[in-house]
Amino acid sequence: MKKIQHVSSFKGTLRVPGDKSISHRAVMFSSMAKGTTQIRGFLPGADCLSTISAFRRLGIEIEQSGDRVQVQGKGWYGLTEPSEILDIGNSGTTIRLMMGILATQPFHTVLLGDESIARRPMGRVAGPLRQMGARIDGRGEGNFAPIAIRGGNLKGIEYHSPVASAQVKSAILLAGLQAAGITTLYEPELSRDHTERMLSSFQVEVNSFAGGVNVTGGQELISPGEIEVPGDISSAAFILAAAAIVPGSYVVIEHVGVNPSRTGILDVLLAMGADLRLQNERVVNGEPVADIEIKYTPLHGITIEGEIIPRLIDEVPIIAVIATQAEGTTIVKDAAELKVKETNRIDTVVGELRKLGASIDPTEDGMVIEGPSMLQGAVCDSHGDHRIGMATAIAGLVAKGETAILNPGSIDVSFPGFFEKLAGLSL
CATH class of the missing domain: 3.65.10.10 (Enolpyruvate transferase domain)
Structure with a gap:
């Protein structure tokens, strides 16, 4: 735990x-x-x-x-x-x-x-x-x-x-x-x-x-x-999310891969109103790389669907967390692929965020999130899925009180040292 x-x-x-x-x-x-x-x-x-x-x-x-x-x-x-x-x-x-x-x-x-x-x-x-x-x-x-x-x-x-x-x-x-x-x-x-x-x-x-x-x-x-190998943008997404939803935050993540087929999370954050920019853009071994700077600013809900979905399918759990703190409704469509990931991520994201008090409902191919929600600390479970574990941890940063994550070891699959990185940035 x-x-x-x-x-x-x-x-x-x-x-x-x-x-x-x-x-x-x-x-x-x-x-x-x-x-x-x-x-x-x-x-x-x-x-x-x-x-x-x-x-x-x-x-x-x-x-x-x-x-x-x-x-x-x-x-x-x-x-x-x-x-x-x-x-x-x-x-x-x-x-x-x-x-x-x-x-x-x-x-x-x-x-x-x-x-x-x-x-x-x-x-x-x-x-x-x-x-x-x-x-x-x-x-x-x-x-x-x-x-x-x-x-x-x-x-x-x-x-x-x-x-x-x-x-x-x-x-x-x-x-x-x-x-x-x-x-x-x-x-x-x-x-x-x-x-x-x-x-x-x-x-x-x-x-x-x-x-x-x-x-x-x-x-x-x-x-x-x-x-x-550049830094993983799917891992960076969780740090970006924390900075996007925790008031007063300012974070720079260096040497991140920004392959256009993977930057859906950046497009979503910008569409929601995030203060985000790329710096020091370059190419390493054929892969575009940049430093990503993000400052906290209030966000608003959007609809996410269509051709962008394959570019952010792994980031949907953390996008759902971001949406709980955005003003208005965020809708995720065309994401049925979430059902055949490490877990059925539609069900697990909805179930875990509801424990924290989020207003979120599943659909056949995605979810609907109403925000902003005042989250409350709870006991959450990664279900052995690294991205669910990290998503609930980021939600815990804005929840009142204490949030406990069961089975946190799964996070090491993609982000060894995740909690230490969070602690190094927390004020």
């Missing part, structure tokens, strides 16, 4: 841990590349450590100390068949992207996760990979882990994804790199493009176009030598 007290203001300059999505891909792509890669700024959270563990068991030499990682890549066919099941813990990114990589390998692998992973849909990845020629099986006709894969002899396909998902897209693109011909994926809205950007830095030709992306098979990954 972690106890949170009301704070009077939030001030200071800090950095947040490395981007989780980029950290996963840095390890994966370096493992599949030819040459040695040094990774700086790696996120040493539980999910990313699961990726390192899995590739070690596939025969890749990886040294990791804090946020520094060295990977000895062996090329596409340097992996070896594991003698045991690969347990990827709670990491949806690890299991889905590895499905794409392992679909190219001419051996048998079984992927297993925790109870949360066992509930999350894998058919959205397994289906197109089967179309490419991989043999994939699992519970529920291959829709749920454990997932068994025997790959090799793939052919390129043209696939129209029903969801905008960077994990689905990445798995198909990775398989396509070792498939005969061209693999093309279309998606309904733009999803995160970290895979495309990083593959380019590994000298892979990726062709993005309006509505989709394609790759030609037979391409090798060549190590760029070094990769610098």
Whole structure:
């Protein structure tokens, strides 16, 4: 249990841990590349450590100390068949992207996760990979882990994804790199493009176009030598939220990734009236990076829907917290994807914020929040979901009295040292 007290203001300059999505891909792509890669700024959270563990068991030499990682890549066919099941813990990114990589390998692998992973849909990845020629099986006709894969002899396909998902897209693109011909994926809205950007830095030709992306098979990954991982904007979102809703606050978060496919949270804050700006904008390893400055100012409710949703799907829990302190009604639509995250985040966000006294109601594909609400301290539960744990902690900063967070350890998945960062800024 972690106890949170009301704070009077939030001030200071800090950095947040490395981007989780980029950290996963840095390890994966370096493992599949030819040459040695040094990774700086790696996120040493539980999910990313699961990726390192899995590739070690596939025969890749990886040294990791804090946020520094060295990977000895062996090329596409340097992996070896594991003698045991690969347990990827709670990491949806690890299991889905590895499905794409392992679909190219001419051996048998079984992927297993925790109870949360066992509930999350894998058919959205397994289906197109089967179309490419991989043999994939699992519970529920291959829709749920454990997932068994025997790959090799793939052919390129043209696939129209029903969801905008960077994990689905990445798995198909990775398989396509070792498939005969061209693999093309279309998606309904733009999803995160970290895979495309990083593959380019590994000298892979990726062709993005309006509505989709394609790759030609037979391409090798060549190590760029070094990769610098920027701060994770999904982690920065919680600090930004605290500064946005705690009166008198002023915070600067340095070296944050501001990839346009991830900056929906910034667009939402600005639309709600936040005093926010980017400073020192630059490009690092193909990824845009900046320092983010935010000052407290009163906010107002807005409607969040449509093509912006994939750019902020992980930030909806903390956006709901921000909305509890904004004047008027905030409506989140088109976010049914929240139901298949680490938890059903529509239900858990609504349930936990109601404990604190928020006026919030679920809808079929989102939620409706009325603000501002005078929150009262309560006992909340992360439900084993790092983003729910952090969202309720930020709500506790503006709630009267004391808020207790059950199962706070889940926060280490993406933000080790989260509570220490909050304490360093609290006044």
